[in-house]
Amino acid sequence: MNNEQIITTDDIQEQLELFRIVIDESPNIIILKDYDGKFLLANRALAELYGTNTKDIIGKSDIDFNPNIEQVEFYFKNIREIMDSFKTTVVYEQSTDAKSGKVHHYQSIKKPLRDNKGNLRILVIANDITDIVEAQEKVRISEDRLKELNANLEKIVQEKIAELREKDRLLIHKSKLESIKELLSNIAHHWRQPLATISTTVQLMEEAFLEDELSKEEMSNYSCMITKQLEFLSKTISDFHNSFSSNNANIKFSVKKCISELVSLVSLEFSKQNINIVLNGDDFHIVGKVADFNSAIYALLSNAKDTMLKNEISGDIYINLSKDENSGKITIKDCGGGIEPNIIDKIFEPY
Missing domain, CATH: 3.30.565.10 (Histidine kinase-like ATPase, C-terminal domain)
Known part of the structure; x- marks a missing residue:
């Protein structure tokens, strides 16, 4: 009987050691808490996060290791709500690395249960999804930057269009001025000969008047010549106006x-x-x-x-x-x- 008892105890110890190896090798955090949030079981993943070992963590709570009070208060309130409802719940939460201060993101499965004495306990298996969350954040930032770039690009395009339109307007205005200059040059060419004729006629009238040789008939002829030239000048302006109005x-x-x-x-x-x-x-x-x-x-x-x-x-x-x-x-x-x-x-x- 004693030999059988010793074998049974060894087997149990071996099972416990194997269980410890299994949970410690898991990359996920595995913990068991009581209703007050004290650790009854914790694997190496949690111990490393909190900068301690699996033995020293037993009997203590998150507040003894996590400097983030807001996170600690969330854990305590959350596990009590789940244990009171006695429903397995998936929770997305954060935890701060005690050494580096880096915030990790977790997808935690929290399952309430009772031990053999009927006491409420909660099993938490937390999967570290920090890489996924950070990748999603990078994607979000990239999308925001892309939206900003698109908005800025549209603004830049509109500004360039406005700039080009202003340049076109200035070029058109310059072309109009050049065209007006050329038209005035044409008018000047048309006016040069009539003005020269008028000037010569006035000079002849003045000389005849000074020499007392300006008769009424000559005066009439000179006036007629000047009138014809003035009519030509007026007609030139009218022709240009009518042609380009x-x-x-x-x-x-x-x-x-x-x-x-x-x-x-x-x-x-x-x-x-x-x-x-x-x-x-x-x-x-x-x-x-x-x-x-x-x-x-x-x-x-x-x-x-x-x-x-x-x-x-x-x-x-x-x-x-x-x-x-x-x-x-x-x-x-x-x-x-x-x-x-x-x-x-x-x-x-x-x-």
Whole structure:
């Protein structure tokens, strides 16, 4: 009988040692607590977290090892709620490493039970999910950064668009000023000869008056000459205004007449650069805005002239009109070398 008792005790001891090895080798925290939160059993994983050993932890509670009071209060309240409900519960909680101060995240399975005397106990198996939580946090941060980058990118794009639009506006304004400058130059060319004539006429009148040779008939002739020149100056301004005014409505007009009048307005400026404009072909009528039509033709002629000057070429610009039963065609040809591909879409811009 004694031999059998000794064998049975050894077997039990061996079982206990094997149980200790099993729970200590587990990477998960395994603990058994009473209703007051005192440790009745703890494996090596918890001992290492709290900077102690499995023997010294027995009979003590979390507050003896964990410096985070908020966590300790949560553990105590939580295990009592679970033991009172007597329902196995999965809890996500945190615990602070006593040595490093690092906060670990756990998914804990907490199962209430009773010992052989009927006392309430709770078994806790806590799986360290810190790596998963940190990875999720990194993903969240990355997503937040991506959202911020997208928002900033949209803001940057809008700012760049606004900047480009402002540059376009300034370029258009500059082009308008250049166009106005060229138009004024054309007006000046048209006015030069009439003004010279008026100046000469006034000088002749003054000389005749001083020599007492200014008769009423001569005075009338001089006045008539000056009046005709002034009428020409006024007509020049009206022609330029009518040709490039943006307030005109859609009307039916003669293409050849419009182009002819436009050519007469700019011919002096072009001829100064040894460039002649030759208009040929049959007339036809279209419906539209005369100012827009003149602006388009003027832009084409100006582009042709600028290209010829750039390439140091003089010669003719040919405008040929043709028509059939349903449509009309305007062909403009110069000897400047052709339109560059990067600006061909802008040749009809009025400025």
